[in-house]
Amino acid sequence: MENAAFRPFEAALPADDALNVLKSALAGADDGEIFAERRKSESLVFDDGRLRSASYDAAEGFGLRAINGEVAGYAHSTDVSMGALKRAAETARLAVGDGGGTLADAPSATNRKLYTDADPIGAMPFAVKIETLRDIDAFARDLDQRVVQVSAVLAASLQEVEILRADGVLVRDVRPMTRLNVSVIVEQNGRRESGSAGGGGRVGLDGLVDPVDWQAKAREALRIALVNLEAVPAPAGVMEVALGPGWPGILLHEAIGHGLEGDFNRKGSSAFAGLMGQRIAAKGVTVLDDGTLPDRRGSITIDDEGTPSQATTLIEDGILVGYMQDRQNARLMGVTPTGNGRRQSYAHAPMPRMTNTYMMGGQADPSDLVADIKDGIWAVGFGGGQVDITNGKFVFSCTEAYRVVNGKIGAPVKGATLIGDGATALHRIRALGNDMSLDPGMGNCGKAGQWVPVGVGQPTVLMDGLTVGGAAA
Numbered sequence: 001m002e003n004a005a006f007r008p009f010e011a012a013l014p015a016d017d018a019l020n021v022l023k024s025a026l027a028g029a030d031d032g033e034i035f036a037e038r039r040k041s042e043s044l045v046f047d048d049g050r051l052r053s054a055s056y057d058a059a060e061g062f063g064l065r066a067i068n069g070e071v072a073g074y075a076h077s078t079d080v081s082m083g084a085l086k087r088a089a090e091t092a093r094l095a096v097g098d099g100g101g102t103l104a105d106a107p108s109a110t111n112r113k114l115y116t117d118a119d120p121i122g123a124m125p126f127a128v129k130i131e132t133l134r135d136i137d138a139f140a141r142d143l144d145q146r147v148v149q150v151s152a153v154l155a156a157s158l159q160e161v162e163i164l165r166a167d168g169v170l171v172r173d174v175r176p177m178t179r180l181n182v183s184v185i186v187e188q189n190g191r192r193e194s195g196s197a198g199g200g201g202r203v204g205l206d207g208l209v210d211p212v213d214w215q216a217k218a219r220e221a222l223r224i225a226l227v228n229l230e231a232v233p234a235p236a237g238v239m240e241v242a243l244g245p246g247w248p249g250i251l252l253h254e255a256i257g258h259g260l261e262g263d264f265n266r267k268g269s270s271a272f273a274g275l276m277g278q279r280i281a282a283k284g285v286t287v288l289d290d291g292t293l294p295d296r297r298g299s300i301t302i303d304d305e306g307t308p309s310q311a312t313t314l315i316e317d318g319i320l321v322g323y324m325q326d327r328q329n330a331r332l333m334g335v336t337p338t339g340n341g342r343r344q345s346y347a348h349a350p351m352p353r354m355t356n357t358y359m360m361g362g363q364a365d366p367s368d369l370v371a372d373i374k375d376g377i378w379a380v381g382f383g384g385g386q387v388d389i390t391n392g393k394f395v396f397s398c399t400e401a402y403r404v405v406n407g408k409i410g411a412p413v414k415g416a417t418l419i420g421d422g423a424t425a426l427h428r429i430r431a432l433g434n435d436m437s438l439d440p441g442m443g444n445c446g447k448a449g450q451w452v453p454v455g456v457g458q459p460t461v462l463m464d465g466l467t468v469g470g471a472a473a
C-alpha cells in the first residue's frame with residue numbers, strides 16, 4: 001500500500017505554528033530554514049546463487065538552521081512535532097546571539113521537473129526484483145565457463161523533502177533513485193580476477209530490470225574480468241596518459257571539483273583559492289557543474305536550501321570563472337548561490353557540493369589521441385582514490401588500463417595508479433576527444449562525513465607527464 005505524501009507542515013508541524021517558531025529563531029539572523037525529510041530505501045544483494053540480504057530502511061525527521069555571518073547553529077530531531085521544533089529552535093538560536101543580520105531573500109522559484117516523483121520501491125513487486133537478480137546470476141554464468149562467482153545488487157530509494165523559510169516560502173521536492181550493479185569473478189589456470197559494471201539514476205526500476213539493460217551490464221562486467229585475466233604488472237614512471245571517457249571523470253571530480261567548491265575557496269584552503277579570472281588549465285578545457293540534467297544521479301530540481309539547480313561554468317577555455325556555492329558561502333563571498341547547497345539528510349547542515357561535474361569535449365578523434373602516445377598507458381576504468389584538497393594531490397587506482405608504446409595498444413596492465421596534483425594536471429592536458437560522455441550513474445561523493453549522489457563525465461583526455469605507479473620491474 002502506498003504511503004500518503006509527506007506533508008509535515010500540514011499535520012505534525014502546522015505551517016502557521018512552525019513559521020512562528022522559525023521566525024523567532026531567526027530574528028536578527030542572516031538566513032536559515034526548516035528542512036523536513038522522509039526517506040525510504042531498499043537494497044537486495046544476490047550473491048553466489050542466493051539472496052544474501054534484503055534490507056529496507058525508513059526514516060524521517062527535520063533540521064532547523066540559523067545563520068549569523070560565518071556562524072551557523074543547527075539542531076535536528078527524528079521527532080517531527082512542535083515540541084521538538086521548539087527545542088531545536090532554542091538550540092539553533094544560540095548561533096544568532098545579539099543578531100544584527102538582515103534575513104536574505106528567498107531563493108527564486110521554479111516549476112521545472114527533472115525526474116519522476118513515483119516511488120520506485122513500491123512500483124514493482126518484490127518477487128519480480130528477486131527473479132531479475134536470479135536471472136542475472138544464471139545469465140552471467142552461462143556467458144563463460146570461467147565465471148566462478150556472480151554478485152548483483154538492486155537498490156532503490158525515495159527521498160521527500162519540504163523546506164520552510166521564515167518569509168513563509170515553502171518548497172518541496174521528491175527524489176527517486178535506483179541502481180543495479182553486477183560483479184563477476186573469473187578463474188583460469190588458478191588465477192582469479194574480477195570485473196563489475198552498473199548504473200542507474202533518478203528513474204524507476206523498469207529500465208533496470210529490462211533484460212536488454214542488465215544483460216549489457218553482465219557482459220561488460222565479464223569483459224573487464226577477462227581483460228584483467230590477461231593483465232601484466234603495470235610499469236612505473238612519468239608517462240603520457242590517455243584517460244577514457246565517462247566514468248574516468250571521477251578523477252576530475254576529486255582532484256579538481258572539490259577544489260572549486262565555495263567554502264574551500266572562501267577559507268583559502270583550496271589550491272585554486274584567489275585564482276578567479278586566471279588561467280588554471282590548458283586552452284580548450286571547459287568544466288561545468290550541472291544539476292539540471294534530466295534523470296541523472298547527481299541532478300536535483302532544487303538544492304537542500306531550496307535554490308533551483310543550474311549549470312555553472314567553473315573553467316572556461318582554461319580560465320577559472322566560477323565556484324560552486326551554497327547560500328551562506330555565496331553571501332560571504334558577495335556572489336550568487338549556484339544551487340549547490342547539499343546535505344546527506346535532515347541530520348546534516350548543507351554545504352557546497354557538486355552535482356554532475358564534467359569536462360566538455362574537444363575536436364579530436366579518440367583513437368588518434370591514443371595513437372599519439374609514444375610511451376604511456378590508456379586508462380579506461382577507475383576504482384578508488386584519495387585527494388588532498390589543500391594542494392590537489394591525488395592517487396587513483398585503475399581497474400582497466402593498457403600499455404601503449406609508439407601508438408600501439410599492448411597488453412592490459414594490472415595495479416596501475418595515477419599520481420599527480422589537479423592544478424598541474426590541468427595544464428598538462430594536450431588534447432581532448434570528441435566523445436564526451438557521462439558516467440552510467442554510480443557515483444557517491446564524501447565530504448566532511450556526508451555522502452551525496454553525484455555524476456561525472458569527460459571525453460577522452462590526453463595528458464603529458466603524469467606519474468604512473470606500478471609493480472613491473
